[in-house]
Structure formats: C-alpha cells, structure tokens
Amino acid sequence: MRESLVRAAFQLFLERGFEQTTIDDIVSLAGVGRRSFFRYFPSKEDVVFPDHEGALQGMTAFLREAPADGDPVAQACDASRLVLAMYAADPLFSVQRYRLTREVPGLRAHELSVVWRYERALAEHLRERGADRSDGALRADVVAAAVVAAHNHALRSWLRAGGEGDVDAAMDEALGYVARAFSPAGPSAAPASAVPADGAHPRQDPDEQVVVLVARKGAPLWQVVRDVEGALGQ
Amino acid sequence: MRESLVRAAFQLFLERGFEQTTIDDIVSLAGVGRRSFFRYFPSKEDVVFPDHEGALQGMTAFLREAPADGDPVAQACDASRLVLAMYAADPLFSVQRYRLTREVPGLRAHELSVVWRYERALAEHLRERGADRSDGALRADVVAAAVVAAHNHALRSWLRAGGEGDVDAAMDEALGYVARAFSPAGPSAAPASAVPADGAHPRQDPDEQVVVLVARKGAPLWQVVRDVEGALGQ
Incomplete structure (x- = not known):
C-alpha cells in the first residue's frame, strides 16, 4: 500500500505539479483511505522522499557496527554510500524526484532537513570515535559536513545528467578527496x-x-x- | 518600523511561543498595518532572522572585492566572519533567537535554508576562483560546507553557553582548522x-x-x- 501511494503521488506530481496535488487526490488515485496515507507519511513532502527514513536507519546501524579500530572518516564516507545506493537503485525515479525538488521551494526545504539528519548521524559517529581528541567535536562537525557535501556533489552531478554516467567513479573521487583531507594523516587542529x-x-x-x-x-x-x-x- | 516589528514579534514569541503568535498579533502590538509587515518580511519565519539578507549581501560584496591573487579558502573563512559579527553585535537577541529556533521545527527548517544560501555564496566564490583546477567544483562544494560547519560549530557553542566566552578565539580555532585542511598547502585531489x-x-x-x-x-x-x-x- 505504501508503494502504491508513492506511485500515485508521483504520477499526480508530474502531471499537475506538487502544489496542485492534494492528499485527497493521492489517496483517491491509490484507492485507499486518507488515514492510510498518514499511517505511512507525516506530510505530503515526506511521500517525495519515501526511502530516506530507511536509509537513515541503515546508516545508523552501519556506523554502530563499524569496527572500533577503523578510521572513522573512512567509515563516514562508506556510510554515505548507503544513500547513493538508495538513489542508484531506481535511477528514473531519482531523476524525476530531483527535477521536482528543484522546482518546488517547499521540497527543497524538506530535502535540506533530510540532509541535515544524515549529517548529524555522521557527526555523532565521528564525535564518539574521536572523543579522545581535544578538537573532536569541531572535527566531527567539519568532517561530517565535508562528507555530505562531497557525496551530494557526485550524486547531484549524476542526477543533473539524467542518471547517465559512472556515479560510482564520481563518488570514489569525491569521497577520496575528503578522506585525504581528514584521514589520520590529515591536518591536526593544533595551530601549526x-x-x-x-x-x-x-x-x-x-x-x-x-x-x-x-x-x-x-x-x-x-x-x-x-x-x-x-x-x-x- | 522594521525594527519595531522585530521587537514586537520577539516579545510575543517569547511570551506566547512562535506558533501561537499570529502576524496580526505582531502588527497590532507594533501599531502598524498588516501590509507593512509584508513590505519587510515575506513570512513570520523571516522576522526571526531579520539581518540575514543584509549579511548575505555583505558577504557577496566582500567576496566580489576579494583580491584575485589571495587564497580563496582564507577569503571564504573571512567572509563567514561577517555572519558571526551580525550575531555578536547583539548577543542577548542572538541567544534568545537560538533558543527559539531550537524549539520550533519550522524555524529550524528556515534556518537551514538560510545557512544553505551562505554556503552557496561561498561555494560560488570558490568555484570561480578555482576554475582552473580540474576538481574545482568538487573542492568548492566541500570547502564551502567545511567553512560553514566550522563557523556554526564555534557560533553555536557560544550561543549554547548563553553568549559567554571568547567567541572570536573559538572562531579562529574553528576556521583555522579548515584553512589548514584546504589552503594551498592542503591536500590535492590527486591521489597520494x-x-x-x-x-x-x-x-x-x-x-x-x-x-x-x-x-x-x-x-x-x-x-x-x-x-x-x-x-x-x-
């Protein structure tokens, strides 16, 4: 039922536009009741990003299981790949959603909140694993932001190109840049x-x-x- | 009139809460008409961040005037200090607003949009000044995110502490960390x-x-x- 709500919503968003589509329109096309919609999605914005809660939970679980003696920066980079995997699993849907999100200010704002939650999950991991460093909290915030920016740079370039091209290679390059800047051999926060x-x-x-x-x-x-x-x- | 709208709005937000305050309440307390409110602020959220448009314009102008032979990363760090200056100009107001923003999800979302616009302004500068690098666009996105995260780390620590402590020293440390990671002596995007x-x-x-x-x-x-x-x- 969740899946058919998403399909119905996107069909209407693409046909009429996001603002012009009501939740009643969506449940009517999906053939379900209004309460069913709210059982799955808190708002009309959330149906545009149906898999983000799952990806966020997957990321949190991945980080919790990450080896204690591993490089937390590399682990944060790997965790961000779970988000890419979600987009890459359905390129057509991802590209349509990207275009829709660019056009609707409310969706962009919603997307920023979603991205912020990923960033906080990464920062929390980096903070926990870097608690012995005097600059651990600063470093965690900066590295998490850098990982998310690099991930989104590669992801959005691919989405802008209509889902064509080697997104894995682009992601390797983007995350590799961050890893080199911040991994153990990277800069210390102590002034030079x-x-x-x-x-x-x-x-x-x-x-x-x-x-x-x-x-x-x-x-x-x-x-x-x-x-x-x-x-x-x- | 703009100033008295902001004062009236904050008095009501603190007394009644943000959600419970209407624009009619604000204009009534400020003794002006409803249209005057919308002449200055597109929405109730915007009155909470009355100086951000000015700071964003100041940042853009600062970056436009920055010497072409200077270090773009250092310039981005300095530009972010204009945002700190805005907060530090009125610590009491800034601390009150910080607490309000933490409590109201709609304000947090609005703040994320504002921060995103600062980040884009920095990224655009870095992109222009690094256009000769093959990894210029990636680097611009990552560095802009890192500068904003470092800035916000220092700013928010200070706001959480009620505006007490040496925010300039904390900002120097935070931005210094980013500068060391990404300034000319920092890592290249070419693999080691x-x-x-x-x-x-x-x-x-x-x-x-x-x-x-x-x-x-x-x-x-x-x-x-x-x-x-x-x-x-x-």
Whole structure:
C-alpha cells in the first residue's frame, strides 16, 4: 500500500505539479483511505522522499557496527554510500524526484532537513570515535559536513545528467578527496605554530606509503634528517 | 518600523511561543498595518532572522572585492566572519533567537535554508576562483560546507553557553582548522599515490614558517635530505 501511494503521488506530481496535488487526490488515485496515507507519511513532502527514513536507519546501524579500530572518516564516507545506493537503485525515479525538488521551494526545504539528519548521524559517529581528541567535536562537525557535501556533489552531478554516467567513479573521487583531507594523516587542529621549534614530527600513512613530515623552519638539520630517516625506515 | 516589528514579534514569541503568535498579533502590538509587515518580511519565519539578507549581501560584496591573487579558502573563512559579527553585535537577541529556533521545527527548517544560501555564496566564490583546477567544483562544494560547519560549530557553542566566552578565539580555532585542511598547502585531489616515487615535495607556508614535506616512502634519503635542506633554507 505504501508503494502504491508513492506511485500515485508521483504520477499526480508530474502531471499537475506538487502544489496542485492534494492528499485527497493521492489517496483517491491509490484507492485507499486518507488515514492510510498518514499511517505511512507525516506530510505530503515526506511521500517525495519515501526511502530516506530507511536509509537513515541503515546508516545508523552501519556506523554502530563499524569496527572500533577503523578510521572513522573512512567509515563516514562508506556510510554515505548507503544513500547513493538508495538513489542508484531506481535511477528514473531519482531523476524525476530531483527535477521536482528543484522546482518546488517547499521540497527543497524538506530535502535540506533530510540532509541535515544524515549529517548529524555522521557527526555523532565521528564525535564518539574521536572523543579522545581535544578538537573532536569541531572535527566531527567539519568532517561530517565535508562528507555530505562531497557525496551530494557526485550524486547531484549524476542526477543533473539524467542518471547517465559512472556515479560510482564520481563518488570514489569525491569521497577520496575528503578522506585525504581528514584521514589520520590529515591536518591536526593544533595551530601549526604549536609545533616545537626544535622538532620534526613524522606522520605515516601505512596504506599509502607516503611520509608527511612537519618541521618548524629553523629546526636543526641533523634533527630533521634523523626524523626523516626514521620515518622513511632507512 | 522594521525594527519595531522585530521587537514586537520577539516579545510575543517569547511570551506566547512562535506558533501561537499570529502576524496580526505582531502588527497590532507594533501599531502598524498588516501590509507593512509584508513590505519587510515575506513570512513570520523571516522576522526571526531579520539581518540575514543584509549579511548575505555583505558577504557577496566582500567576496566580489576579494583580491584575485589571495587564497580563496582564507577569503571564504573571512567572509563567514561577517555572519558571526551580525550575531555578536547583539548577543542577548542572538541567544534568545537560538533558543527559539531550537524549539520550533519550522524555524529550524528556515534556518537551514538560510545557512544553505551562505554556503552557496561561498561555494560560488570558490568555484570561480578555482576554475582552473580540474576538481574545482568538487573542492568548492566541500570547502564551502567545511567553512560553514566550522563557523556554526564555534557560533553555536557560544550561543549554547548563553553568549559567554571568547567567541572570536573559538572562531579562529574553528576556521583555522579548515584553512589548514584546504589552503594551498592542503591536500590535492590527486591521489597520494600520484606522488612520484623518486621525489620529495616541500611546500612552504611563509606566514607560519612551517615546512610540510611529502615524500614517497622508499625515496632515496639523499634526495629527501636535499629537499629538506632547500625547504628549511639551510
């Protein structure tokens, strides 16, 4: 019944427009009673995004099960892919909905609220897993916003193109950009000037086999070389 | 007249609640006609955020005038401070509004739309100034979201604390975190594995006097040392 309500609603939204369609029109076409509509959807806006509650629950469950010793940023990126999967499961419906959402200000506002809830779920995960960092809460908010922006950049480019093209490759590129900016080898929230004047601080990313070394200008060369040597494993 | 409408509206919102206050109540208390209200505000929600249109225009003008050879990320961070300045100009009003917005779902949704418009203004600037990068559009969306999230993290911590504490210092820390992640010395969208196996790539930030060196693990030590030496100016 839920499915037939969604089908009826979209048929009418596309034929008459969202504003011109009433809930009575929808239940009448679907052949169900008005109370049935509200059993499934709190409002007319919600029928436009029928799968978001499920995706949000899936994301929360995925994050809860994520290994405690994993990279929380990579986990947040992977969690966002669950949203893409929902869109990619039905490209035609997703593209129609995207166009409808662009045209109706009320739907855009509703979509922003939905996106905000995804962002909060990611931020909460990052906050919990980064609770030992003094800048954990700031970092969680910034990274969650970056993941959502990257995800939506790839998703919307694909929707604008009518669902054509390799959305998985675009998503890999977009989320990879965020992962490189914020994963363990990424920037620390401590100001750069807090790096001791006499030290070099090698940080390693074992997967990428790249050494990132931060040194205060003016540090003794022998000390920097010693640290470089250690970091390069030579 | 605009100012007295805002004062009357807030008095009623705090006394009776937002939902229980009608536009007729507001104009009656302010002693003006109903049409005057709509001359200034499209809706009851807009009177809660009376200065955002001005701040958005200020931000757009600031970005338009920003030097073409400056760092667009730093410019976006500075532009976001115009929003903070608006809040800090009247802490009591800002704290009252924050509490009201937390309680009324319709106001939260309206606030998300406002924040979205700031984010788009920043993204457009970053997109224009980064048009020569192949990943310019992705980067613009991600950085704009990160700047807005960092700004809002500092702003909301201050509002939650009742407007007490050094919001400028908190904002410096929050925006500094984003600047370090994405400013010219920040990550490139090219995968880390694209760093040539035989090279070290020193990058310098002349203001902070900190040397960041990225080297492929396994690079010859003499080559890394030569690059470190050059970067440290020794």
